[in-house]
Amino acid sequence: xxxxxxxxxxxxxxxxxxxxxxxxxxxxxxxxxxxxxxxxxxxxxxxxxxxxxxxxxxxxxxxxxxxxxxxxxxxxxxxxxxxxxxxxxxxxxxxxxxxxxxxxxxxxxxxxxxxxxxxxxxxxxxxxxxxxxxxxxxxxxxxxxxxxxxxxxxxxxxxxxxxxxxxxxxxxxxxxxxxxxxxxxxxxxxxxxxxxxxxxx
Numbered sequence: 001x002x003x004x005x006x007x008x009x010x011x012x013x014x015x016x017x018x019x020x021x022x023x024x025x026x027x028x029x030x031x032x033x034x035x036x037x038x039x040x041x042x043x044x045x046x047x048x049x050x051x052x053x054x055x056x057x058x059x060x061x062x063x064x065x066x067x068x069x070x071x072x073x074x075x076x077x078x079x080x081x082x083x084x085x086x087x088x089x090x091x092x093x094x095x096x097x098x099x100x101x102x103x104x105x106x107x108x109x110x111x112x113x114x115x116x117x118x119x120x121x122x123x124x125x126x127x128x129x130x131x132x133x134x135x136x137x138x139x140x141x142x143x144x145x146x147x148x149x150x151x152x153x154x155x156x157x158x159x160x161x162x163x164x165x166x167x168x169x170x171x172x173x174x175x176x177x178x179x180x181x182x183x184x185x186x187x188x189x190x191x192x193x194x195x196x197x198x199x200x201x
Contacts, residue, residue, distance in 0.1 A: 034059025
């Protein structure tokens with residue numbers, strides 16, 4: 001069994017068109033706090049990013065935001081105040097993503113844009129290449145990620161997933177079910193230190 005002490009959440013820095021996305025982010029943030037599981041996220045205080053962070057922080061959760069210096073002006077409110085938790089400033093996106101990986105025991109993709117998509121695909125790629133075996137959940141709120149899942153099925157059917165079993169994220173429709181699914185998955189994973197420990201990135 002692998003212990004889940006921290007969860008990285010990838011999500012959009014805007015609210016999006018569907019109010020359900022922000023509401024589900026708030027539910028997830030509170031669930032992490034209630035379970036005493038640290039939230040690791042992209043460090044912005046706007047949009048869905050801000051919603052999940054505030055919900056975790058306001059319910060007593062530990063929050064770590066990791067953000068490149070150049071994104072501060074774009075993803076923080078004009079007053080420049082981050083508002084919640086610890087902030088780690090990085091020099092670039094690569095450093096940010098590696099820190100998010102190192103500080104997290106599992107990953108969740110809430111609805112978001114091209115940046116969220118890139119982060120999700122990268123962490124799935126690292127899994128397919130055998131660089132980690134941490135649980136990955138896709139929050140398919142109102143079928144937001146269904147087109148991507150269909151594309152993955154198409155790629156698999158066309159023979160382009162050489163290790164398709166390693167590119168099988170948990171697909172979850174409701175925020176309330178995300179953490180239970182992750183914990184159930186983690187219970188099936190051998191902890192680091194076993195003879196087949198996953199190599200570091």
